[in-house]
Amino acid sequence: MLNEGLIIKKLDSGITAYFINKKGYYMKHALVGVNFGSIYNKFKIGGKFYEQPFGVAHFLEHKLFEEKNINIMNEFVKLGADANAYTNNTNTAYYFNTGEEFDKPFELLLKMVSNLYLTDESVNNEKQIIMQEINMYADYPAWNAYLNMMVGMYYNESFSKNIAGDLADIENITKESLQAAYDAFYYPENMCIICIGEIDIDKTIAQINSNITGTNKKIEFIFDEEKPNTKNYFSEKKRPIENTIFTAGFKDNDINGDILKNTVASKFLIDIMFGESSKFYEDMYTLGLIDNSFNGDYNNFKFFAANVLAGVSKGPKELFKHITEQVNLTKQNGISEKRFDQIKKKQIGLFIRGFNSIDNISSLTLDLFSKGYDFMQFFDAYKNMELEYLTKRLFDSYTSNNYVLSVISPS
Amino acid sequence: MGLHFIKTDKFKTSIINILIRRQLSRGEVTKNALIVNILRNGSAKYPSIREVNNATEQMFGSIFDIQVVKKSEEQMFQFYFEFLAHDCGLLQKASEFLNEVIYRPLVENNMFKEQDFRLEKDILNQMIIGRVNNKSTYARERCIEIMCKGEPFGLYADGYTEDLDKITNKALFEHYENVLKTSPIEVIVLGAHEKEDLSRYYGSGQGQVNEIELPVNYFKKSEVKRQTDYLNVLQNKICIGLRVNGKAEGADFFKMLIFNEILGGGSSSLLFRKVREEENLCYYIHSILYRFKSIIIIESGIDNTEKAEDIIVKLIWAIAGGDFTEPDVAEAKKSIIKKFNALKDKQAGSLDFYISNYLAGDSRTIDESISEIEKINRGDVLNIAEDIYIDTVYYLMGGEAYA
Structure with missing residues (x-):
């Protein structure tokens, strides 16, 4: 492929x-x-x-x-x-x-x-x-x-x-x-x-x-000491804009594990819990708490990493409550094989699509170089990802004190 | 329905682009934007966001979207479907899916589903209001709105808040039915598929040639329009609109392209060299040519706006007076040719090139266009340069910065 x-x-x-x-x-x-x-x-x-x-x-x-x-x-x-x-x-x-x-x-x-x-x-x-x-x-x-x-x-x-x-x-x-x-x-x-x-x-x-x-x-x-919890759970600033926007992050403290596996697992998790085919997305959209701008990704910078969700929202605090609810529900109920298979298929398709673009291939290669890997190894991590690993990652990377909600609202 | 086929096997994905074409008009601009948002989130067979996305995700992460697009003086519904090229069964699935979305929307009581209608109205309104969030784009759109007041191009493709309240579900639905009956439709496929495979789903479509109308010429020298808006921006924005006496099709287009490249096409352009490198006044400055309108918008983020305007205007008149060299022309040609060649490697670029040329009645390929560009000389560019005028000067200025 x-x-x-x-x-x-x-x-x-x-x-x-x-x-x-x-x-x-x-x-x-x-x-x-x-x-x-x-x-x-x-x-x-x-x-x-x-x-x-x-x-x-x-x-x-x-x-x-x-x-x-x-x-x-x-x-x-x-x-x-x-x-x-x-x-x-x-x-x-x-x-x-x-x-x-x-x-x-x-x-x-x-x-x-x-x-x-x-x-x-x-x-x-x-x-x-x-x-x-x-x-x-x-x-x-x-x-x-x-x-x-x-x-x-x-x-x-x-x-x-x-x-x-x-x-x-x-x-x-x-x-x-x-x-x-x-x-x-x-x-x-x-x-x-x-x-x-x-x-x-x-x-x-x-x-x-x-x-x-x-x-x-x-x-x-040399980096200053980092703690597992976040500094502030909430921050709000006013800017001359018309709609309220937010960025919510979950700090990933497991940065010494297998970077490729953890990155793939995190991306899959975000898609399963918050992606366009999730019940969460549909419910939030219908409630008017998100629109098409809602997106999520996992960012790994080698020495620090986070799961990040962002977009426009009329009620970011209320939305965030639903976000944590969704995390807890997923931990409780688990993830079905069917859902996992669909997201895995989708993510593999999107990964391949990324190779249409020379710029994309280049920046991916550089990023993986800085972490000691190449994109064929990364692709293998996608193909080999299993549901059990995802479940473990879910519990390791979403804990109760590692979040931040940042809001920019109209002045 | 016109069927267009761009054959290439170098990409990992294939794309189907279906365009339903309408003339830009104040009476329907908002309705069209609203319909697009409703259609995106459900159809009869896939009656919810979730079901739409389940269907596309199961097609190996296919990408589906609908946008309203402003091109020439048309507003188009653009249905977009991108799928992995190596899977032969996906062309059929993609075509069936698009057929569902376009021709079998989710209907209740001979109207769109009321809940979706209300929800999407609100979301569209938020989007319209949110235009002001991206300051540099907002500044450019305001400049165009002022410059092209009274011209269809001066309309916002996403519509207007004041229209939304007046639109009823019934009227909107009837409008869509009318759109499907009366609008020219273009189907463009980019990929490695054979023409026979496409005809199976879209009919031969080859006999059909849809009508194309080029925009009216608005070139008319008059007093410069000036406008300043105030928002709390950290960095002031300036936009200057020029009118060019050239047509969208034929050799004129290439001459305008070269002129624009010399003026503000990139880091070798005269504007960049003068305003950023020499005067250190800005980080970004460039000019954009709108082919079908024969207008150029110069835009920059700059704190000292008066000084910048003075320098930019002096530079424009210098260039109009012939203050550019043969090497400047040669470099601009090289740069444009490079950009044209680069389009070959990008699906979006190849599609846009094709559609623009189609709307201009130009059937040249990228390589044929490059041959035309190579023929342009300094005299050609001077012809264009001599006959420009400044139509509009727009400022987006800040007060205090908010911390």
């Missing part, structure tokens, strides 16, 4: 390269991924302790596109490629798509991540742009609801902080902090290359070997 021709090679430098052949696709895609994201602001290397302002990973992502007197974005365009980048909680990614020749933009991508050019002036100019970016997101109520949920869920500020940082954090970022982060995290074993499309693998590997060098090291991440 899934035949992507995945090839994985760990190269001499320590970097891992993934090759996926997408027959018939016009575009070719290459991505360099780094296991450095917004949560890693405190770390230790070789006995030395570092504490950085929030937002460094994202700021660094912006700065890597600058070289002395050269705008690298434009260089990609001249070579017929479209470049972009993103930062999330655990990773930074730099990538391009092209319909034309692959090697030249690929060479440019490798050179770009291997060199960091910084001046005080360029760092200051970027602050303005990033502050505008932060302000842009601040106007998205769904994002506000999610962030407030995270703040209520985690004692550890590294986990709950905005990826780009806050306006005040940006002021504290200096040329030195960016250089220190780059030196610490951008080393081969901490990185991967993902190539998708009809690409000459040997030629590409040769290019990687000539460009990616560096000393591998051991980094110890």
